[in-house]
Amino acid sequence: MYQEAPYQPRRAARSEAASIRLHRYHVLAWGQPSAARPPLVLVHGWMDVAASYQFMVDALSEAFLEDRLVIAPDWRGFGHTTGPACDHYSFADYLGDLEFLLDHYAGDRPVDLVGHSMGGNVAMMYAGTRPARIRRLVNLEGFGMPATRPAQAPGRYARWIDEIRTLHAGGSALKTYDSQAGVAARLMKTNRRLPQGKADWLAGQWSEPRQDADGTTRWHILGDAAHRVVNPQLYRVEEALALYAHISAPTLMIEAEDDSLPGWWNGKFTLDEFHERLKSVPDLRRVVLPDCGHMLHHDQPERLAREIEGFLQAA
Numbered sequence: 468m469y470q471e472a473p474y475q476p477r478r479a480a481r482s483e484a485a486s487i488r489l490h491r492y493h494v495l496a497w498g499q500p501s502a503a504r505p506p507l508v509l510v511h512g513w514m515d516v517a518a519s520y521q522f523m524v525d526a527l528s529e530a531f532l533e534d535r536l537v538i539a540p541d542w543r544g545f546g547h548t549t550g551p552a553c554d555h556y557s558f559a560d561y562l563g564d565l566e567f568l569l570d571h572y573a574g575d576r577p578v579d580l581v582g583h584s585m586g587g588n589v590a591m592m593y594a595g596t597r598p599a600r601i602r603r604l605v606n607l608e609g610f611g612m613p614a615t616r617p618a619q620a621p622g623r624y625a626r627w628i629d630e631i632r633t634l635h636a637g638g639s640a641l642k643t644y645d646s647q648a649g650v651a652a653r654l655m656k657t658n659r660r661l662p663q664g665k666a667d668w669l670a671g672q673w674s675e676p677r678q679d680a681d682g683t684t685r686w687h688i689l690g691d692a693a694h695r696v697v698n699p700q701l702y703r704v705e706e707a708l709a710l711y712a713h714i715s716a717p718t719l720m721i722e723a724e725d726d727s728l729p730g731w732w733n734g735k736f737t738l739d740e741f742h743e744r745l746k747s748v749p750d751l752r753r754v755v756l757p758d759c760g761h762m763l764h765h766d767q768p769e770r771l772a773r774e775i776e777g778f779l780q781a782a
Contacts, residue, residue, distance in 0.1 A: 471662065471663040471664040471667075472664055473664055473667040473668045473671075474521075474522070474664045474665045474667070474668035475668075476525055476668075477525040478497055478521075478524055478525055478532075480495040480496060480497055480518070480521065480524075480539075481495070481496045481497070482494075482495060482547075483495075483496050485540075485568065485571045485572075487564055487567045487568060487571070488560075488563060488564055488567055489550055489551055490543050490548060490549065490550030490551075490564070491548065491549045492540050492541065492543075492548045492564070492568065493517070493540065493541045493546055493547035493548045493549075494517070494539065494540045494541070494568075494572075495517045495520075495538065495540075496536065496537065496538045497524055497536075497537040497538075498532050498534075498535050498536050499534070499536060500536040500572075501534035501535070501536070503534040503535075504533075504534050504535040505535075505573075505576060505577060505578050505579050505602050506535070506536045506537070506538065506572055506573045506576065506578045506579070507535060507536070507537045507538075507578070507579045507581065507779070508537075508538055508539075508565075508568070508569070508572070508573075508578050508579070508580050508581065509523075509524075509537065509538070509539040509581045509582075509583075509586075510539070510540065510542070510565070510580070510581070510582045510586035510589060510590060511541075511542065511545070511583055511585075511586050512583045512584025512585040512586050512608075512609075513584060513585040513694065514545070514688070514690045514694065515545065515583070515584070515673075516541050516545055516546035516672055516673055516689060517539035517540055517541045517546055518539075518546070518669070518672035518673075519583075519669070519672070519673075519762075519764065519765070520539045520583075520764060521668075522665065522764060522765060522768035523764045523768040523771055523772050523775075524537060524539075525768070526768040526769045526771070526772035526773075527772045527775075527776065528772075528776060531776045531780070536572070538568075538572055540564075540568055541689075542561060542564070542586075543556070543560065543561075543564060544690065544691035544693065544694055545689060545690050545691070545694075546672075546689050546690075547689065553693055554631050554693050554696065555627070555631060555634075555693050555696040555699075556691075556693060556694055556696075557698075558589075558698060558700075561585075561589045562589065562592060562593050562596060565589065565593050566593075566597065569600055573600075577599065577600055577601060577602040578600065578601065578602060579601075579602055579603045579604075579605075579779050580593070580594065580604050580605070580716075581605040581607065581775065582605070582606060582607065582609055583607040583608060583609065583763075583764060584607070584608050584761065585609065586607075586609065587606040587607050587608060587609015587610075588609040588611055589609075590604060590605075590606060590609065591604070591606055591609060591611075591707075591710065591711060591714070591718075592707075592710050594710075594715075594716055594718070595709070595710030595711060595712070595713040595714045596710065596713070598713055598714060598715035598716065599715070601714075601715075601716040602716060603716050603717050603719070603778065603779050604716040604717070604718045604719070605718075605719045605721065605775055605778065605779075606718065606719070606720050606721070607721050607763060607764065607771075608721070608722060608723060608727070608761050608763065610728060610736070610738075610741045611702065611704075611707055611736075611741065611744065612702040613702065613732055613735040613736035614702070614704045614740075615701035615702050615703065615704075616701075617701070619701055620701060623697070623699060623700075623701055624699055626697055627696065627698075627699035630695075630696045630697055631696055634692060634693060634695075634696060639692045639693075639695055639696070640692050641687070641688045641690060641695075642688070643679075643685040643686060643687050643688075644674065644685065644686040645685065645686070646686060647667070647670045647671060647674065647676075647686055648667070648670070649686065650670035650673060650674045650686050650688075651663070651666040651667045651669070651670040652666075654666045654669055654670060654673070658760060658761075658762050658765060658766070659760075660758075660759065660760060660762075660765070660766045661762070661766070665765060670686075672689075673688060673689060674686045674687055674688050674689060675687060675689060704744065707744065708744060708747045711744065711745070711747040711748045712747045712748070712749065714748055714749060714750075715749070715750075716750070717750045717752070717778075717781075718748050718750060718751045718752070719751075719752050719753075719754065719774070719775075719778045720745060720751060720752070720753040720754070721753075721754050721755075721756055721771065721774060721775075722738075722753070722754070722755050722756070723755070723756055723759045723760050723761055723763045723766070724755055724756060724757045724758060724759060725759065725760040726738050727760065727761040728741070752778070754774055756770055756771060756774070757770075
């Protein structure tokens, strides 16, 4: 029976460490910094890792990558980034971490920033907070969240407390797997377009083997279970729109042909609502990438690379 070989990266990444706000950030880097081209910063989504961008980086052209530094960090609580133990994560901390990462890798130079999913939301918020630091902005499927009302606050805080109690009681542990192949199968179940070879390679980046208390070896996802605790603060659309309006960088919104929002929000938040919010972005271009789902950097890395290259190199 034919077994597809694991994916072989075309461009090897360097694994680097940076001290960021009490955390030891793990960062993948390709290329070298130069005065000729701005750094390209790639930030991943929820329950993902920096290595998720490898397929897209491999698809970028040699001319585009010449004299350019590309970095992709593992967010706090994901991948191989380590730091103080915690029982929940605050969204604002991603903005603070990104600020210090740019200090470390770019100094005062504006960067080109690409964010996927949760990382796309972080990128939009950061670009509205620090507009001078972003030269061009690309949002991959980062839609924000449904609108909330102040009356929901008591229930949201109560839910947050309950989920923290559950976490400390050991009731929110992430599922483990008996092998790397089991992790790959899980990735392929989530994304029907993901081929076996890519899934096998991603599984080795997304998880690691650890010996459990009973002596058995299980494969553990490289993500902190505390990320599953709900944000205690409500999502305020008015704040998001104010941040969008403050973005000065030309912005490219890339959406997958498959609409993920119905499956996530069951009618509470639609693509049409998000498109209305995007009208607040001063300089926006929107593209729909065909034949792909939410993990568009896995499904169509070549097409995605061409769209990003064209946008970042436009006059």
